[in-house]
Amino acid sequence: MDGTIDMTTCKTMMTRDTAANCDHYRMWIGGQWCDAASGKTIDVASPTTEEVLFTVPCGSAEDAQLALRSAQSAQASWAAMPAVERGAILAKFADLIRQNRERLATILVQEMGKTYALALGEVDVSADFINFPAQAARRLEGDILPSDLPSEHIMIHKVPYGVCVGIAAWNFPLALTCRKVGPALTTGNVMVVKPPSVTPVAVLALGELAAEAGIPAGVLNLVTGGGYTMGEELVTNKITRLVTMTGSTATGQEIFRKAAENLTAVRLELGGKAPFILLEDGDVEKAVEAAVVSRHLNSGQVCTCPERFYIHDAVYDEFLTKYIDAVSKLKMGDPMDSATDIGPKVNAYETDQLEKTVQLAIDQGAKLVLGGKRPSGKLFDRGHWYEPTILTECTNAMDVMREEVFGVVSPIMRIHSFEEALQLANDSPYGLAAFLFTYDSRRIQRAVLELEFGEVYVNRPMGEQRQGFHNGHKLSGTGGEDGRYGMDNYLEKKTFYVNFS
Structure with a gap:
């Protein structure tokens, strides 16, 4: 639908959508709240009553490009920050998620229909998904290997990919987002997250908590829009170096095909039986x-x-x-x-x-x-x-x-x-x-x-x-998440042959 949102200012996360008579949540790009360039919005309805409760921006390729450029501009300084400092910021982010437990849980019930008790549990798990890698920031490790040559060391150095795109499924939108954000940001990457259009609101609410925690502008961006417009741009853009997605096998296969053009790294958690x-x-x-x-x-x-x-x-x-x-x-x-x-x-x-x-x-x-x-x-x-x-x-x-x-x-x-x-x-x-x-x-x-x-x-x-590893075999995915193995999925390796003879 075309909303009647005031496009002259984007200073707040939420305003009133007068056309839909509900709350309108904005995207978080480059440390700023913004609407879609087109001004279009998406309705988010209650599964319980079918009443439209929220609207969010219907972002396009143009909005995706803005988010990717914002992430790209922030990546070098974020990666240069000592890991322990990144971890401290993310630990504060996790604390703020816990402090907003009831508000986030209520949004999850409204947009997704899960029970309130389960929604509270999802918020708790979301905070854990941020906090676990944050606490492991000091334990990011490489390797030093013996060389076949005299007076030489072989050093395996692990570095962030750079700009990562996270695509979350609608069943646990907040937890699946945080499951990706925690290890990606701890390891020095930056991220653009696209939650599902059917359950995007709790994820957008993370923007204000990220800002309060001190996550620099551009390090975490939250955008909303269609899979065939915004989603495709996020996956195929040359700025994107890694895509991590949770969703259906068919969607994962399509992402794999689209990412192949730029040989973008892909991590997929897909369907099961x-x-x-x-x-x-x-x-x-x-x-x-x-x-x-x-x-x-x-x-x-x-x-x-x-x-x-x-x-x-x-x-x-x-x-x-x-x-x-x-x-x-x-x-x-x-x-x-x-x-x-x-x-x-x-x-x-x-x-x-x-x-x-x-x-x-x-x-x-x-x-x-x-x-x-x-x-x-x-x-x-x-x-x-x-x-x-x-x-x-x-x-x-x-x-x-x-x-x-x-x-x-x-x-x-x-x-x-x-x-x-x-x-x-x-x-x-x-x-x-x-x-x-x-x-x-x-x-x-x-x-x-x-x-x-x-x-x-x-x-x-x-x-x-x-601390485990959530990993699918066969058509259920590739890459895996959680624990130290999940952290490794957000790091590339550089090998240095250092001869000091």
Whole structure:
């Protein structure tokens, strides 16, 4: 839409969009608040009520170029700053995120629909994603290697790429942004971040906190706009030296192709199809608890959620009975209500896709045992809702067992052996996360070698930690994030052969 925003001044992050009768948030470029050069805006609607709550700038290639040039002008001085000083600034940034916890969480609920409790957790994790690399600033290391020649040292020096572009997904916009910003800025890079158009507001709110923390102008830029306009310019511009993106596999593949022209470095965390394996010796109670939490967190809109269940015949009936009972007790409703377990889907498109997926599974032979429809009642007259759904009698040939399903749908298949579970789990183009419930140490060690996934949860629900490494295999991505290995992804290497004979 064309907003009626006053374009003569951009001194504040937020003003009132009189045309849409809602708050308008601006982009943060070069230490300044600004609107799109075109003056156009994007509506951001509540998934709960479908009411437009915010507008943001609909930036174009022109705005992307401005942000990239601003980052480029700031990079040299930021990289020259001692790492410990960069880390101190970023630690303050993390503290300010924590201090604004309730405000940021409320925005996340408004624009994304997740429960308030989960939104508070996302803010906490976001601060951690900044603070962990900030505290590691003194531990950035290179190497000195012995030379084959006398009186010579070989030194591997690590340096920042320069201008990085971060593209975040809509399901955890704040956390996924901070997951990239923390290590990128700690290692001396500068960054232009483009949050998703459907959930951009909490990310834009980081601009004022970055300024308050003392992050110099241009070091962190936050822009909004379409993927085929602004997004493409950010990826293909020669200024950009690294692109880090979290999102769908199809989008990641397109970014990879676009980045190839300039041989821009690419780090991708993409789609998943996590298998959930429960063997005959596994703890059924623990498996049910983990499945309920992991499948239904964020209304099932998590790339590491269990998306296909392989349950051993010996415990199948017990698991299914207890799982149906537990899932049926989950409460859908107002995401700001502390009693709510599941909020709305993010938008109508996602809800429609979920409905089509379930119907196709039934058409292909799956049996619907719970849910499978949109809920009824006054609360659900508006918004994007879908009931927790359980399907049985599934086979690995069904689309619901092969394609990513971003929602509260649990397709379940009966298995008869560990070998069958391994074969079925690996029979997928995705390799992000997997779940395994067994106390047989030999099987666990085999899974370490044979499961083709970057992240495996053994006898526990999902949830990676900052010091670990979040990494997808196959079509689930390349590069990885978190911990010291994630930090290394933002550093290039220079080799010096220093002869002092």
